[in-house]
Amino acid sequence: QVQLVESGGGLKQAGGSLRLSCAVSGRTFSDYAMGWFRQAPGKEREFVATIDWNGQRTYYADSVKGRFTISRDNRKNTVYLQMSSLKPEDTAVYYCNSGLTMTAVQRMATTEGSWGQGTQVTVSS
Numbered sequence: 001q002v003q004l005v006e007s008g009g010g011l012k013q014a015g016g017s018l019r020l021s022c023a024v025s026g027r028t029f030s031d032y033a034m035g036w037f038r039q040a041p042g043k044e045r046e047f048v049a050t051i052d053w054n055g056q057r058t059y060y061a062d063s064v065k066g067r068f069t070i071s072r073d074n075r076k077n078t079v080y081l082q083m084s085s086l087k088p089e090d091t092a093v094y095y096c097n098s099g100l101t102m103t104a105v106q107r108m109a110t111t112e113g114s115w116g117q118g119t120q121v122t123v124s125s
Contacts (some may be wrong), residue, residue: 012123022116088123
């Protein structure tokens with residue numbers, strides 16, 4: 001059973017930066033693409049970013065392109081999301097998850113299964 005532990009959230013003013021981390025256990029981390037997702041109050045969870053197994057390819061939602069950067073450290077079984085130029089509309093609970101491919105990750109935002117507790121990001125205007 002995969003375990004996902006997100007951390008690094010907090011309260012920031014618009015224009016600020018945050019770095020989220022997600023520690024993964026229970027599976028061979030380097031075998032999987034990883035992704036970040038977010039869920040704002042009253043909205044469905046949505047895809048944010050994904051990275052392939054060795055960190056060579058990334059893909060972002062249009063809403064965060066140019067502001068967020070996903071990366072991973074396979075030695076530490078951890079995926080990161082560097083968030084900059086934060087906007088109030090980035091306020092959400094952020095989650096990570098894994099999939100066999102980047103395409104699979106992009107499609108899993110509203111699926112059930114194993115999700116962590118998430119980390120709250122709040123951006124004030």
